[in-house]
Amino acid sequence: MSFFDRKRQYLVGSMILLLLGPWPSCAEEPVRLTSDGRLKATPVFSHDGTELVFAVLENPKMFRLMTMQLADRSVEPLRKAATTAEFEPACSRDGRYCAFVRQRGVLRLSVAILDKQTDTLVEVLPPPGFAGMRSPTFSPDNSRVLYSFADESRQQIFSTDLRANDPQKLTNSPGINNWPNFSPDGKEIVFGSSRDGNFDIYLMQCDGSNVQRLTHNPVQDIRPRFSPDGKRIVFVGHRHGNSEIYVMDRDGTNLVRVTHHPERDDYPDWHTDGKQLVVVSERGGRHDLYLVRVP
Amino acid sequence: MAWALPGSLQQASAAETPRAKSVLFVFLWGAPSQLDTFDPKPDAPIEYRGPFGVIPTRTPGVHFTELLPRMATRSDRFTLVRSNVAISSSSGHPKGGTVALTGFEEQPEPVQPTFGSIVAKHRGQTGYLPPFFSLASGKLTAGGEYIKGDGGGKLSTAHDPFMVGCSQQGEVDIPTLKVLQGLAPNRISDRKSLLNRLDAKRAQLDSWASRQWQRTYRSAYDLLMNPKARAALDPTRESPATRARYGHSQFGQTALLARRLVEAEVPYIQLNYSRDVDAFNPGYEIGWDTHIYNFELLQDQLCPTFDRAFTALLDDLYDRGLIDQTLVVCKGEFGRTPKINVRASRDHWTNSYFSIWAGGGVEPGRVIGETDRLGQDPRSGPIVTPLRVGTTIAELAGVDTLARGEMRVLDGGTVVDELF
Numbered sequence: 001m002s003f004f005d006r007k008r009q010y011l012v013g014s015m016i017l018l019l020l021g022p023w024p025s026c027a028e029e030p031v032r033l034t035s036d037g038r039l040k041a042t043p044v045f046s047h048d049g050t051e052l053v054f055a056v057l058e059n060p061k062m063f064r065l066m067t068m069q070l071a072d073r074s075v076e077p078l079r080k081a082a083t084t085a086e087f088e089p090a091c092s093r094d095g096r097y098c099a100f101v102r103q104r105g106v107l108r109l110s111v112a113i114l115d116k117q118t119d120t121l122v123e124v125l126p127p128p129g130f131a132g133m134r135s136p137t138f139s140p141d142n143s144r145v146l147y148s149f150a151d152e153s154r155q156q157i158f159s160t161d162l163r164a165n166d167p168q169k170l171t172n173s174p175g176i177n178n179w180p181n182f183s184p185d186g187k188e189i190v191f192g193s194s195r196d197g198n199f200d201i202y203l204m205q206c207d208g209s210n211v212q213r214l215t216h217n218p219v220q221d222i223r224p225r226f227s228p229d230g231k232r233i234v235f236v237g238h239r240h241g242n243s244e245i246y247v248m249d250r251d252g253t254n255l256v257r258v259t260h261h262p263e264r265d266d267y268p269d270w271h272t273d274g275k276q277l278v279v280v281s282e283r284g285g286r287h288d289l290y291l292v293r294v295p
Numbered sequence: 296m297a298w299a300l301p302g303s304l305q306q307a308s309a310a311e312t313p314r315a316k317s318v319l320f321v322f323l324w325g326a327p328s329q330l331d332t333f334d335p336k337p338d339a340p341i342e343y344r345g346p347f348g349v350i351p352t353r354t355p356g357v358h359f360t361e362l363l364p365r366m367a368t369r370s371d372r373f374t375l376v377r378s379n380v381a382i383s384s385s386s387g388h389p390k391g392g393t394v395a396l397t398g399f400e401e402q403p404e405p406v407q408p409t410f411g412s413i414v415a416k417h418r419g420q421t422g423y424l425p426p427f428f429s430l431a432s433g434k435l436t437a438g439g440e441y442i443k444g445d446g447g448g449k450l451s452t453a454h455d456p457f458m459v460g461c462s463q464q465g466e467v468d469i470p471t472l473k474v475l476q477g478l479a480p481n482r483i484s485d486r487k488s489l490l491n492r493l494d495a496k497r498a499q500l501d502s503w504a505s506r507q508w509q510r511t512y513r514s515a516y517d518l519l520m521n522p523k524a525r526a527a528l529d530p531t532r533e534s535p536a537t538r539a540r541y542g543h544s545q546f547g548q549t550a551l552l553a554r555r556l557v558e559a560e561v562p563y564i565q566l567n568y569s570r571d572v573d574a575f576n577p578g579y580e581i582g583w584d585t586h587i588y589n590f591e592l593l594q595d596q597l598c599p600t601f602d603r604a605f606t607a608l609l610d611d612l613y614d615r616g617l618i619d620q621t622l623v624v625c626k627g628e629f630g631r632t633p634k635i636n637v638r639a640s641r642d643h644w645t646n647s648y649f650s651i652w653a654g655g656g657v658e659p660g661r662v663i664g665e666t667d668r669l670g671q672d673p674r675s676g677p678i679v680t681p682l683r684v685g686t687t688i689a690e691l692a693g694v695d696t697l698a699r700g701e702m703r704v705l706d707g708g709t710v711v712d713e714l715f
Contacts, residue, residue, distance in 0.1 A: 150639035194346030
């Protein structure tokens with residue numbers, strides 16, 4: 001993608017956010033995007049910031065992926081034909097692909113990669129028995145997909161090409177490694193890991209080398225994501241007693257708390273303008289999508 | 296405040312008013328991990344302890360994992376047992392479920408009655424509602440296979456539970472009337488219309504099925520025709536604030552329905568977290584059977600939903616003055632392996648698990664029983680078997696030793712005296 005394409009993405013996304021207004025006078029006041037209250041998870045912005053893809057618990061038996069056009073907040077299923085649960089979506093930077101977790105049977109999950117141009121689906125299939133992959137995400141050059149997979153009593157981060165070939169293991173540590181996310185330049189991967197005890201945020205080179213620990217907290221820090229400029233990382237932490245959103249610099253310094261509410265705030269993703277986050281917030285026992293400004 | 300001594304428990308007469316007017320049995324079907332919830336082992340090796348931090352509770356020296364912050368702040372409202380033990384030969388779900396609900400294995404047949412059926416037979420129907428409700432969207436299953444020990448068993452199907460489901464919107468449905476599309480208690484207003492629909496359906500059945508219909512559906516029909524019964528079965532009559540406290544999840548609104556049934560003095564209510572055990576099973580809700588992605592499932596969905604709804608239920612029972620006349624017992628059918636499995640998750644474990652007890656005279660704010668440093672086996676405190684759980688429930692619900700003997704149920708069971 002050229003510099004001008006990215007600039008165009010930024011401008012289009014920013015214009016849509018302005019159209020979503022009127023913004024409240026208080027800059028910190030979140031903007032509610034949905035109102036049905038059903039359980040939601042893992043919203044992600046499309047490559048140009050014009051739409052959101054997220055999972056909703058359509059009924060107690062079925063997670064379905066939905067797309068929301070931010071301009072008019074219209075919502076429709078990503079794949080009307082889906083008959084089993086689909087969740088944890090990821091969008092490629094060129095807008096062509098969408099990856100997600102797909103339920104293939106009892107305790108069996110695959111990572112599916114949908115080519116929206118050709119409407120074809122390829123899958124990273126689990127081995128026989130109870131098994132599955134989680135947390136897919138694309139590399140910035142749209143050539144590979146990262147995912148988490150349990151292997152030999154540990155959960156590691158792997159990558160695959162878009163035809164579900166050439167799997168490569170990137171981590172090899174004890175504990176659970178999950179929620180990988182590339183830096184915008186594709187050189188680094190931020191992820192959550194319990195290798196040192198409980199979940200904290202770590203950074204490594206894209207080949208899995210040079211792992212650095214960014215947070216040191218006795219309760220969990222999870223779901224990290226790089227800001228579009230690569231300078232900051234958003235994540236979810238329990239450090240104030242329940243699930244809240246935090247932002248820090250890419251080296252783990254300058255921690256800022258984004259949400260302040262006794263109910264759950266979770267699943268953040270950056271808008272392409274780098275100033276807003278979409279989050280799932282539980283308010284009054286209902287789960288909805290909100291846009292939150294980053295301090 | 297502690298209730299009577301165990302000795303007086305044993306001597307209580309069945310004719311006396313039972314200590315627990317209602318028993319609320321919260322069944323975490325699928326078996327939650329004890330190490331990742333109420334019995335964390337933060338100092339165990341990494342292949343055991345799991346990835347969660349621990350938080351202090353209101354009970355000095357007692358910690359839960361960070362996934363249960365509301366439960367932690369209410370630990371003075373219940374007592375936690377960490378020394379539950381199931382039956383190792385029934386470590387699979389259908390069989391383990393039967394053990395958890397009856398105290399005995401499936402064999403020899405006939406299967407023993409579930410605790411609720413024992414209480415229901417003893418207490419009988421005294422009001423406008425059946426004496427035993429099981430709250431789920433259908434008969435409990437494990438991977439599609441029905442559990443055998445969730446009904447009257449050898450006491451007869453007449454003591455089976457009356458099953459009622461509840462959606463995340465609070466809409467109630469009765470599985471036995473599923474043939475009547477769209478029928479819900481809070482939508483019944485026209486007696487003639489309902490009768491016509493029932494008769495039309497009955498005409499399609501053969502004579503045997505028709506007799507069954509007469510028995511099963513007649514009771515459902517009677518229930519739906521009673522305005523008080525319909526009101527009890529309608530959680531949407533609660534204030535928005537109350538409904539919000541429980542959370543707008545299926546379990547949350549079903550827990551609220553359970554509290555309404557306690558208010559209506561139903562003797563036994565089994566509140567099932569899910570109909571099926573499996574965490575990922577197409578066509579079913581997410582249950583506690585987490586053979587893969589145990590940690591993600593617990594932190595993303597299972598524990599937040601449970602933590603909110605169960606604490607709202609406890610608070611509500613306390614606030615309404617119902618807790619003293621209600622026995623709340625919460626547990627799964629067994630625990631999960633302390634050692635993390637090859638899929639970085641946890642499998643079935645019968646050697647140790649937890650249960651939560653509140654109300655009905657149970658002295659709250661304590662932990663009973665202790666497991667070893669890896670959480671594999673109890674190392675102190677009483678061994679609490681399903682049979683002892685059932686016996687304690689029966690005793691508090693008024694089914695004393697004599698009554699149990701006459702029914703020939705819960706043979707050999709003893710009360711968990713340490714709870715009182």
